[in-house]
Amino acid sequence: MAETFPINVWINEERFAKLQAAGLADMCQEMLAGLKVLRVPTTAEQRDEILKKFPMAKFDSATTKSIELLPRAVKDKIFDLVVAKKSVDVIGEFLKSV
Amino acid sequence: MGEIGHGGKEIVERILEPRTAAEKIKGLKQIPVREQMAVEVIDIAYGFFSPLQGFMGKADVESVCKKMRLKDGTVWSIPIVFDLSDKEIADYGIKAGDSVLLTYEGNPCAIFEIEEIYDYNKQELAKDVYGTNDEKHPGVKRTYQYKDKFLGGKITMVGKPIINEPFTPFFLSPLEMRKKIKEKGWVRTVAHQTRNVPHTGHEWLMKGSWLSAYGELPVEKMMVGVVVNAIIGEKRPGDYIDEAIVLCHDVLRKAGYFREDVHLTSISLWDMRYAGPREAVFHAALRANLGISHHMFGRDHAGVGSYYDPYDAHRIFDQFSEKDLNIKPVRVLEWWYCPVCAEVTYMGLCAHTDKRQNFSGTLIRSIIQDGVKPPRLIFRPEVFDLIQECAEKYGRGDAFVTPEYLKHRNPVFTFPKL
Numbered sequence: 001m002a003e004t005f006p007i008n009v010w011i012n013e014e015r016f017a018k019l020q021a022a023g024l025a026d027m028c029q030e031m032l033a034g035l036k037v038l039r040v041p042t043t044a045e046q047r048d049e050i051l052k053k054f055p056m057a058k059f060d061s062a063t064t065k066s067i068e069l070l071p072r073a074v075k076d077k078i079f080d081l082v083v084a085k086k087s088v089d090v091i092g093e094f095l096k097s098v
Numbered sequence: 099m100g101e102i103g104h105g106g107k108e109i110v111e112r113i114l115e116p117r118t119a120a121e122k123i124k125g126l127k128q129i130p131v132r133e134q135m136a137v138e139v140i141d142i143a144y145g146f147f148s149p150l151q152g153f154m155g156k157a158d159v160e161s162v163c164k165k166m167r168l169k170d171g172t173v174w175s176i177p178i179v180f181d182l183s184d185k186e187i188a189d190y191g192i193k194a195g196d197s198v199l200l201t202y203e204g205n206p207c208a209i210f211e212i213e214e215i216y217d218y219n220k221q222e223l224a225k226d227v228y229g230t231n232d233e234k235h236p237g238v239k240r241t242y243q244y245k246d247k248f249l250g251g252k253i254t255m256v257g258k259p260i261i262n263e264p265f266t267p268f269f270l271s272p273l274e275m276r277k278k279i280k281e282k283g284w285v286r287t288v289a290h291q292t293r294n295v296p297h298t299g300h301e302w303l304m305k306g307s308w309l310s311a312y313g314e315l316p317v318e319k320m321m322v323g324v325v326v327n328a329i330i331g332e333k334r335p336g337d338y339i340d341e342a343i344v345l346c347h348d349v350l351r352k353a354g355y356f357r358e359d360v361h362l363t364s365i366s367l368w369d370m371r372y373a374g375p376r377e378a379v380f381h382a383a384l385r386a387n388l389g390i391s392h393h394m395f396g397r398d399h400a401g402v403g404s405y406y407d408p409y410d411a412h413r414i415f416d417q418f419s420e421k422d423l424n425i426k427p428v429r430v431l432e433w434w435y436c437p438v439c440a441e442v443t444y445m446g447l448c449a450h451t452d453k454r455q456n457f458s459g460t461l462i463r464s465i466i467q468d469g470v471k472p473p474r475l476i477f478r479p480e481v482f483d484l485i486q487e488c489a490e491k492y493g494r495g496d497a498f499v500t501p502e503y504l505k506h507r508n509p510v511f512t513f514p515k516l
Contacts (some may be wrong), residue, residue: 008461010470032435032455033475035465056336060460062398068464069336075468 004041005059007050007067007091009075009082011036022083040078040088042067049095074098101276103148103387104424105172109272112143112151112254114209119256120516123206126199127190129182136202137331137367138178140511143208143255144271146366148387153180155250156216163226166379173422175379176227176371179218180210183245187215199256205513206256213251220244228373230405237371237402259511264492265330268344268365275325275364276389282359284323286311288392288428289385291399292328293370295338295346295485295497297477298442299457301355302433306444307394308360310428320359325390330510331369333499338463340510342488342497346481353480364388367510374399374406375414379423382415386425394428433457435476442475466497 011019011028016036019025028036042050047067051057057070070078077097081090103109114122131139141147149172154162159177161169168174182190192198194214200207224238225231233239261269270278279287288311290304304324312322326347330340348363350356366384371377377400382393399411412429420426431445435455439448448454457476465472471482489497494506 008464010465010468012468012470030437032457032461033437033473035470035472035476058336058460060458062404063456063458064461066461068458068460069467070464072468 002043004043005047005065005067006039006041007070007075007078008064009038009040009079011038015079018079018083022086024083024086027082027088038079038082038088039066040082040091042091046091046095050091053095053098101273101389102424103145103272104383105149105168105170106421106424107149107172109145109148109387110151111145111271111273112252113258114254114256116257116516119206122209123199123256123516126197126209127192128199128201129186129190129192129210130204131200131202131207133202134332134369135180135200136207136511136513137369138180139200139202139208139253139255140259140367142178142253144273146272146384146387147178148272150174150178152211152213152252153248153250154178155214156218156248158250159218159223159248163223166376173379173418174383175376176373177223179244179248180250181244181246181248184247186245187247200253202513203509206516207259207513208253208255210249211252211254212249215247215249217246218248227371227376228405232405235372235402235405237373240369240371257514257516259513261511262508264341264345265365265510268328268348268363269367270364270388272387272389278362279323279325279389282323282362283319284321285315286313286322286392287325287390288322288394289381289388289390289425290324290326290394291381291385292326292347293337293343294459295342296350296481297457297459297462297472298475299433301350301478302442302444303394303396303430304356306430306433307392307428310430311392311426320357322360324356324361325385325388326361326363327385327388327390328363328365329368329370330365331367333504335499335501336463337499339488339493339497339499339503339507341492342485345488346484349480349484350478353478355478370400372400372402374401375410378411378427379414379418382423382425382427386423390425392426392428394430396430397432463498 100108157169162174197211224241228237288307315321351361398408415427436443436448436450438450485497494502
């Protein structure tokens with residue numbers, strides 16, 4: 001299976017309430033002393049496309065191997081897609097929409 | 099005998115009284131300088147760069163590049179140079195032996211006694227200092243942007259700059275810092291270099307280094323202080339805004355995570371070169387001039403990308419004697435969160451390596467950008483709240499540098515009219 005690189009969507013109370021309402025609370029993982037996060041995978045090609053489309057974003061190659069610093073509005077859109085599809089495999093569809 | 103700085107030389111402030119300055123600058127040709135040069139003028143004049151008394155001549159630059167020492171043998175790792183284009187030199191009609199008045203933002207800044215005008219091979223300089231010629235390296239890029247010629251000679255500031263709020267109380271010259279350290283009764287101090295708002299990984303770096311520096315000293319009264327020395331200089335989009343960095347470090351003490359008698363927040367003005375190990379040596383000299391006895395160096399100190407091994411900035415100190423550097427490096431590994439230990443712990447202690455959750459500055463920035471308040475074990479709530487305040491007050495709603503912030507921010511310093 002090809003390596004994937006997550007986008008970390010950090011879960012605040014509002015996002016957690018939406019996940020709970022959709023029965024998706026179990027999708028969250030815990031990082032850094034209990035902080036809830038939704039890890040949305042990207043392929044290497046998708047990662048590169050995202051970094052090109054959103055130049056403020058950064059691939060943390062040194063520590064976490066994740067895509068960070070995407071604008072909050074972009075993360076909201078990805079989060080809403082996850083809730084609608086009840087799946088974290090949404091990046092293909094997300095990229096078609098931007 | 100006055101205060102002895104880096105290289106065993108006395109720290110001498112090169113600053114004129116306003117009345118004397120007004121006389122001395124009469125009739126001098128005026129040369130406006132950009133912010134980097136104004137910053138370095140301030141650093142030279144106050145003695146942050148002691149024993150430098152001005153911008154380097156060719157022999158010093160060559161010696162620094164090739165041997166990491168000034169021509170007199172003092173350890174020095176990064177060239178401090180003043181550049182002008184051939185056209186500017188011709189237009190101003192300046193030559194070696196002239197004195198000129200440097201101005202910044204239209205106000206007098208310093209008298210520059212030009213001793214030498216010279217060429218230098220920038221590719222060679224970049225390779226020597228940064229270990230690469232890759233223009234993606236910010237230090238290399240800066241080197242290639244230098245104009246045709248370097249000018250060497252002494253600098254004398256024509257009055258003190260005004261350090262603007264909120265930075266005013268945090269700017270301590272080397273002589274002021276030394277006085278402050280004496281007032282605090284600290285016999286040892288450990289410097290924490292920063293360009294970040296602190297998470298608890300940073301907090302533990304400081305606390306661990308403080309314990310290292312404390313050693314055998316008596317504990318009835320605290321005799322060691324952490325001196326946070328934030329580097330304030332050129333910003334890149336996405337960096338934390340300077341105001342948040344300084345005020346959030348200070349709130350760690352105000353909120354009690356450090357006692358009043360063991361912690362001090364301060365700033366130094368400098369555009370980071372990201373020279374990794376060489377920048378670590380430069381930071382050591384800078385903090386030695388501030389009178390600090392120990393300097394903490396963590397993983398990938400002052401590095402960028404993958405140009406340096408994460409611990410190059412530790413190993414470089416192996417080549418210097420105690421006489422070379424009047425400051426002791428405190429070499430530290432990483433602090434991480436361990437879910438098994440259920441605490442922030444140290445790489446040199448915790449064996450749950452496969453369970454570790456690394457602090458990453460980028461990750462923490464990402465969490466804050468998402469508007470999520472991290473657990474207090476990771477990020478102090480007082481710091482989180484202050485970041486939001488700083489974003490509103492100084493960052494036009496953003497805690498991170500944006501083009502708008504760069505355009506509208508209150509300058510860190512200004513030079514008064516004479």
